[in-house]
Amino acid sequence: MAHRWQERERSGAPRLTDVAVLAGVSIATASRALSGGGVVSPGLTRRVLEAADELSYTVNPHARSLAGGLTSVLGLMVYEIDDPYFAEIAGGVIQVAGEHGWSVQVSHQDREAASDLAGVRMLRGQRVGALIIAGSGYRDPAKNATVNAELEAYAASGGRLVAIGHRDIGCDAVLPDNVGAARVAAEHLIALGHRRIGVISGPDTLTTVVDRGRGIDRAARAADVEEIVWAHAAFTRDGGRAATVRLLDSHPGLTAIIALNDTMATGALSVLRERGIPVPQAVSVTGIDDVQVAQDLAPALTTVRLPMASMGRQAARLALRPAGGEPTVREVGHELVVRASTAPPPA
């Protein structure tokens, strides 16, 4: 009961010292018993563990970080956590992190390099032990340079760095095949007979957008597509709406629309519905990503599935792995999911 009394006496949480006293060992031994790798005799280890349990002791991560180095916190950079694409990735990351006793700190950006930089700085400032950067890189090398320098400095200082969808950072990465995925979407439309296709695209400052665009180009070049027109806008539902409006007004002859992600496709569908243009009878629509709601849209969206949650899980596993040797790159597959938003063009 003596320890209970001591516990009450101190205002804050129990410290390592309290555990050590209760177990009758030095704090060094207590520390090793708790976190070290079995260097302490079994008897003492058990006593320490019991004491820690008795006091419901939890390490102070700040003290640990000060003394040692980094923390068991994983930093996650995304654009807009409320975009299903990132939300699903985040879900995967948080799940795996939790399983390993790590917590996840989320930082979300404005799709601008300056904002990215601020996010990385903040996370570095927090001394996170691992950092996953999701979201696209920038096509402009100058923009990437500053952020990447910060990122590489982080990795150089011992932090575990994993990129999702970035090829240009020399670190572990989980890479969707953006070129291939977009190509599959385009080929599907072409195979259905479409020859006049609109592409609604995010800003081509983002590498994801450029890659997906390239995939479409390839598919179009391989076939004899008469007309392929592009409309760029924000990589969001509203952007999708704006781009679709422009496309429809300027090129009334289009029979199909490829959206470079499902979020934009959602916007496209909403415009089409408002205008009373039947999908897929008059115009077919495809997306890319297969976010969970794609199956529930009106009509259900034909799209190319990227396993976001799994990408998040894989990235987290890479991030939690001890640093070692060569950067690991995991390419993830994609799969055409044909639903109700595509059909042959009207006769």
Place this chain on the structure above:
Amino acid sequence: MAHRWQERERSGAPRLTDVAVLAGVSIATASRALSGGGVVSPGLTRRVLEAADELSYTVNPHARSLAGGLTSVLGLMVYEIDDPYFAEIAGGVIQVAGEHGWSVQVSHQDREAASDLAGVRMLRGQRVGALIIAGSGYRDPAKNATVNAELEAYAASGGRLVAIGHRDIGCDAVLPDNVGAARVAAEHLIALGHRRIGVISGPDTLTTVVDRGRGIDRAARAADVEEIVWAHAAFTRDGGRAATVRLLDSHPGLTAIIALNDTMATGALSVLRERGIPVPQAVSVTGIDDVQVAQDLAPALTTVRLPMASMGRQAARLALRPAGGEPTVREVGHELVVRASTAPPPA
């Protein structure tokens, strides 16, 4: 240039000492100039600030936390970050936190008390400076007790605690009117003429579910609803599917379905579509929440809007406010949003 050299010499990030040396002051002065409240003479303050900028100094939050109080990290507890309801709340929280220079640590649970407890413990272990708990409480007082005790201990030890949708913790809270929102949904259906209504509901161990159910009860009692049947399942899309299947099979005469959230409604719509039951011609469907995709479903979902992002923002503002006096409670409004999934019952 001397400082540059020193900077290189040390392996890690620049410390307060480095700034102090460069500015030619003591670390105490540097500390006060950077974070203190204008107690340092303007001249020195400027020199310190310039030095900090020159070195691109950032405080080590762990050292700060060790020395003094809590950290500029906000803990956020949600269920499934990839559920749009929570994703939208999280978006609001992260936005406001970012504006105030705080970062956000997300912990997501399994909708079980044990898991909740683990999450709170983890966040407390991290010494977060504020804690927002979203997601429902439990109806079972015993289940709440342990979690709430932990939560109150946190608040008692100086942490800022804000609840979203919990009434039973004596702390700042942002409260949607779950009873009223559900009632509005039911009244809408009743006004359309529906008298045989199915309710697909989450597990009634959650207070959110109970409250929403109560709202429906009230509406039903106030009118002469012939038949009202309940089906409970997980508070997810799949749960919505399961509950809908049971309802349809056991009570073929229903003309309307109220889902207790949009996610379940989405599941209901998918089952109805698979069975070729036209919505709203044969069966009307409503949800609650108005997640962003509700407008894009097939058909567009009639639902009751809760301002999730705004709730997140408000909660974050409360959490970032210095602790003081009485708990503040912000009730947030709701609004019926009539779309295409509801109509009068078939004749």
Place this chain on the structure above:
DNA sequence: TTGTACGCGTTATCAG
């Protein structure tokens, strides 16, 4: 107003 010196809780180094 400014500087000195101690303590925060842990890990890691170095003796025993």
Place this chain on the structure above:
DNA sequence: CTGATAACGCGTACAA
């Protein structure tokens, strides 16, 4: 295998 003890970077009484 175990125990002292010195960092780690910062806030802050206390002294000047």
